[in-house]
Amino acid sequence: MSLQVDLNRVGAKGALAEEADGKWGMVIDQDICTGCQACVAACAMENNLPFVMEEDAGYGRSLHWIRIERFWEGEYPEVKATSFQPMLCQQCGSAPCEPVCPVFASVHSEAQQLNLQVYNRCIGTRYCANNCPYQVRQFNWRDYALLPFHANEAEGGELVFPLHNQFNPDVTVRRRGVMEKCTFCIQRIHSAGDKAKSEGRPVEDGEFTTACAQACPTNAITFGLLDDHESLVSQLAQRQTGYKHLGELNTQPRITYLQGEKGA
């Protein structure tokens, strides 16, 4: 048998091929995003994201895999709001967070071409979060998911465990000291893949979607198969108004943002 080397899979050419395709992708249309935060809430429920309470959230420790960034231009009162910018893990094809982890907790999934975090392996050096140019990696500063809190503290409210009745059984509950981030709802990817496999066919585009895309009332978020060139997400990603966030860093993000002014 002769050894065949697929030049599209090795070296720089392989990286280029991955940049062109990628498996799963997302398009976020900033022109129609209303900043309603429905995606944030849906993501928290789907992925067992705990409440971090007022004090920690105010100190920059809020745990959200997706956040709505809000900016404005000019000085008060001549303030002009710019479009909202939902920010989540860009599932980079060449991710800066991966090579810096000393214990391989931040890894690249070759099957799904996603950027994954192995919670069990993480020892909490937080180097990946420092090296992420999008600042989308979240750290568990304490056992938020397991700690009860006073429901209405001013009136001596009772202790509640905010998450215990609505855990998603398909998703791990992370303990303190580990890093976590958006997985593109990998549990949904896997269940769709299992179903397709049992029926003996490949996963089709539009068969399922992520929690944030599902919850978005204006359909600003579109999720799907990027390597299927007929898919909606591939078509949208080719639009003239599309751009990659911090594209100059060549991280090869899988998320394309659509914005009227920037693309034109």
Next chain:
Amino acid sequence: MAVTSKYFGSEKAHEEHHEEEHDPREQLMFDPLPRGVMNDMVMESMYATSWKFWVVLGILAFLVATCFFYAWGYMIAEGLHVAGVMRPSYWGVFLVNTVFWIGISHAGTFISAILRVFKAEFRRPFTRAAELMTTFGLIQAGASIFMHLGRVWLAYWMFPIPNERQLWPNFHSPLMWDLLAITTYVLGSTMYLFLPLIPDLAMARDRSTGWRKTFYRILALGFRGTEGEWRHLTTAMNIFAFAIIPVMFSVHTIVSWDFAMAMRPGWSSTVFGPYFVLGALHSGMGAVAIVLFIMRYTMKHMDYFIRKEHFDALGKLMMIVSFAYAYFFFNDYIVQWYGGDAATDNLLHWLEAGPMAWMFFQMVGFNIVLPFLTLWNKRVRTTPWLLALIGLLINVGMYWERYIIVPVMLTINRMPFTWRLYEPRIEVFLTIGTFSMFLLFYMIASRLIPLIPVWEVQEGQMTHSLRKVGKTHVPTISEFE
């Protein structure tokens, strides 16, 4: 030599200059004492403790128990939320302390190994004091790294231990390089501390009784001072002195790569390697000045061993290091500014005009302006308290430098939505804890092992002599082989 120099100035200037000429016998090398007397002086300095020593030792022990062990235990039990680290400053004072202590540990090896290799005579009485700083500083650096881990009880996963799942650490990660480099440095510098200690331990063994005798007998490894033993010892010391120098340079370069390899404005700078090495030497020299000052004024007989000439030589070294440091400092900032990256411009503007600007300008003042303005003056260099004060201020400046590089530079990134100012919380106590532990170890060591390498001083004194030529004495040095 001073005697052979010609004066081209006026006769008056000549006379003034002549008045400042020092008697060579003011130098330790030309002021020998009988060996027995000198050994007894060093032994006595180890035994002599006043009530003040025990009070300070007690305070430090209390601080170590509360601010180091209790505070760290509390943080392990409660989680990292008791510290001030958050997004975007995922690294905080723990990493500042790590870099700072590794910096302190550098001067020890620099003074000891490089000056030994170059046969700089003024090093002789304080090589040991500097080497101890290396070992104890590295202990604090290691502790600070472990403090900062989210799950410190799993830290051994970073070690390449064979396991049934074939899980290995990631050798691409700069943190892995760091771990290997620091481990090498700890082992190498500890052995390098121990080798020149052996003859002094043997000396102490022959002059002590009781538990101390047992202690020294075990540590001295049966050293008797025969010619063969000396030959082996000098060979081993030579090997270690040459081998530890590249290790020393590599360690701090690799520490700097933790930052330089990252994709962050302010961090991804190619000059970080030599810049960090020079910064380490800068703070380490300052720390040596402080230690020598404290030794000279608190320990018995130390005013014989540590003299103004040593502070003078150290002051010159500090000045040269600060020149070199200034070059790399401006190189780092000017090249980054010239690069014109928008995120870096934001960062630099924020550094010089933001809420942490006081720290930035104190850093420039203490690290560059202060040594430039003071250390050229011989009177400043030969005043021990003044030199120790300058050393202290340089260390403050160097601590600010690391503070600016870690949490302050992390504040400004490419996502303006996440910008937030870091405030240390339990880190303050843990910093006090590491400093107290360093001082505590040093105080205990000062009463357990001879802080002066007696044999090295005696060896130096044997090679130096004053020859009488006409009416003057000419200092001469012969090679000791």
